[in-house]
Amino acid sequence: MLPAYLPNPAAAFFGGGIPIDGGRRWSDGRRLLGDGKTWRGLICGVLSGVLLGLIQVSVQDAGILAWLPRLTVLSVVLLAVGALAGDMVKSFVKRRIGKERGAAWPIADQYDLVAGSLLLLLIGDFGFAAVHLTIPVVFWILLLTPLLHRAANLIGYATGVKDVPW
Numbered sequence: 034m035l036p037a038y039l040p041n042p043a044a045a046f047f048g049g050g051i052p053i054d055g056g057r058r059w060s061d062g063r064r065l066l067g068d069g070k071t072w073r074g075l076i077c078g079v080l081s082g083v084l085l086g087l088i089q090v091s092v093q094d095a096g097i098l099a100w101l102p103r104l105t106v107l108s109v110v111l112l113a114v115g116a117l118a119g120d121m122v123k124s125f126v127k128r129r130i131g132k133e134r135g136a137a138w139p140i141a142d143q144y145d146l147v148a149g150s151l152l153l154l155l156i157g158d159f160g161f162a163a164v165h166l167t168i169p170v171v172f173w174i175l176l177l178t179p180l181l182h183r184a185a186n187l188i189g190y191a192t193g194v195k196d197v198p199w
């Protein structure tokens with residue numbers, strides 16, 4: 034899951050600049066995605082996740098941690114892209130229900146990346162997903178994600194990368 038977990042903190046660290054929605058508004062008068070979703074965050078986030086995943090692939094190719102599920106280049110790309118795609122879909126819906134950029138939206142804020150990455154993995158590489166997304170694996174992902182999310186956001190807040198601790 035590391036290629037799915039890294040893109041969000043990397044986007045927060047590297048993000049900023051031109052928003053993906055270009056400032057455009059939906060028919061409800063609110064922003065499509067908002068200023069919290071930028072091209073730089075998206076590109077740097079995806080690249081960070083893919084890079085980490087490629088390191089994992091090469092480490093496993095060298096026979097290290099061979100007992101762990103074998104990542105592939107495709108699965109790494111799907112996980113990283115899916116994580117931030119899920120984040121964007123979350124922001125789109127978040128704007129539609131009237132929540133401002135940066136407002137807390139419990140559950141959705143934590144699980145957007147899980148839903149996005151696992152869904153894209155299922156669509157893009159069903160064979161891989163069918164083998165590796167077992168019930169215990171999904172159970173541990175669902176259990177650990179909010180804890181990791183909380184820890185990452187507290188670190189982000191303490192270091193000034195994030196304006197809010199969620």
Ligand code: CTP
Pocket residue numbers: 044045046047048049066067068069070071072073074075117120124127133134135136199
């Ligand atoms: N970020 C970015 N581009 C992205 C995703 C995130 O630049 N595609 C950066 C933004 O600076 C954002 C920060 O990472 O403020 C934290 O991300 P997140 O919590 O997902 O965004 P929010 O600001 O909370 O916006 P939203 O309410 O839309 O989730």
Ligand code: MG
Pocket residue numbers: 135136142199
């Ligand atoms: Mg947020």
